[in-house]
Amino acid sequence: MTLAFEAAADGVHATLHPWAWRLRLYLADLQELLGPEPTVPDHPLDALAATLDEPPERPSDPALARLLPDAVLDDPAASAEFRRFSQDTLLTRKRQDAATLAGLLDSTEPQTVLDGATARSVLGALNDLRLMLGTRLAITEEGPAEEVDDLVAYSTYDLLTALQYELVEVLTGDRGGGGETVAAP
């Protein structure tokens, strides 16, 4: 069995090419959902003016709304204020995580060595992909809500689950080798 992630003395060894085409398919979806990085205002006053704009609304796409959830229950105004100050940063992180995974999938090397920060970025992108697909497939605690008519999406969701499970095990030191452990002493 091919392991996608293995702990090693020099970091996490990632081997994703066996699944690259399927991951790339949905990663492109995710990147479209997150949108392009906005241009930074040239002038500090433009940046200031942007903070006076209406706060961003809760996204209408359920998958994007799951990636950018309300921060305060039953208080749309407070959640909107929270979005005003945090959403750009959150989106930037998610775009960067997606770009990290995209770079890994596009690598011509059969195996890539990830440091701790890069491994976490890949983990974030895998999780965002699962959240996107899980929302679209209407996954519940018991599995998909209704008859699955998109087998590629569902099997990719399962694949992502397995990959994420492996990477978490490696990062928490549960899977052999000299991998780092994140537990505080």
Added chain:
Amino acid sequence: MVGVTTAPVEVDRPSTEREVLPDTPWVTVVWNDPVNLMSYVTFVFQDYFRYDRAKAEELMLQVHHEGRSAVSSGSREEMERDVAALHGYGLWATMQQDR
């Protein structure tokens, strides 16, 4: 974890809707969702809060079985930071005043 221990002080205050007593702590609540893996949620609690494995698993199981868990408490600003970070990890987190 930061806790505010100052006793509440009775003050006359205008009854605006968003008014909050400054010495009432806020909490960050993580909600159960059907997608996030139990091992991933445990990992996040260890990675972000630096909780030990036992505490992280206890909180994760509370989320899983009871539907939610208060995972940190402190000032409003601290909870805004925690909620934003947990959203970064993809957890469904909200903040509220601990009444």
